[in-house]
Amino acid sequence: MKGSLIILSFFVLGVLLGMFRFVPELLINNDYSQWALYLLMFLVGISIGADPNSLKAIRQLNFKILLVPIVTIVGTTLGVAAIYILLSDEKFLDLLAVGYGFGYYSLSSIFITELRGDELGVVALLANIMREIITLVAAPIFAVLFGKLAPIVSGGATSMDTTLPIVTKASGKDYAMISIFHGIVLSVLVPFLVTLVLSWG
């Protein structure tokens, strides 16, 4: 929990600094987050490769692992349908498209901006950033209350990278491979599902 609060304060600090332009223009005009992500993934790779348990997990993979991304897709669909009561002046399929970003905010917001305009694009960006942040903060609680898959499905597509360290902390390193597999499947599906849903609308 302490770790998540530190994470959140770094985000808020970034928002404040960006708002007041209290950072070098260089940092605002260039997106260095891609490089930070590469660094993170390299470190996560080292931690997985150095852990004998993660290799064991690969050998134990079976059909059950396929169920996890399906749980996330069906669960997200049901969840968005439930909150549609609160936002019924919106188009359901627009909301569903935002939900189908599964935390992959960069790609989903670009797609949704292209297909539905800036406003829904911004909502997609925020909703999917929030999915990641909420997961980072709540993963340990989710694991205790709802079992070890909960942090993974909550993270959505980010379960393969940005939320992977939190997932392995909350659910254990033997869930790392499930988490990575889940994230890869959803990341690949995001552009397809978002486009499909918005083309129905």
Added chain:
Amino acid sequence: MFTVLIVMVVGVFFGYFLRNRKKLVKFADKFTMWAIYLLLFLLGIAVGANEIIMKNLPRLGLKALIISLGGIAGSVLLAWAAYVIWFKPKNNNHEG
């Protein structure tokens, strides 16, 4: 996105060959948290510096929060059922 995965696979190989250098592996684990802090900090800057987002933040933010919570709640609840049915270790094989 695939570059990200390739970078991670390279890391896995590094980690595998360095697995007996305990100090180095421990350092990598610690450094991971700092990489997350950096990532979220940069994300914050991108959001804060975007005037369109900041101006409409309360209204768009609330809408986004509701969608986000709905998606998470639906997934987590369904995952709870899936965990209990398919993943939870059975009591007779493990410590109760």
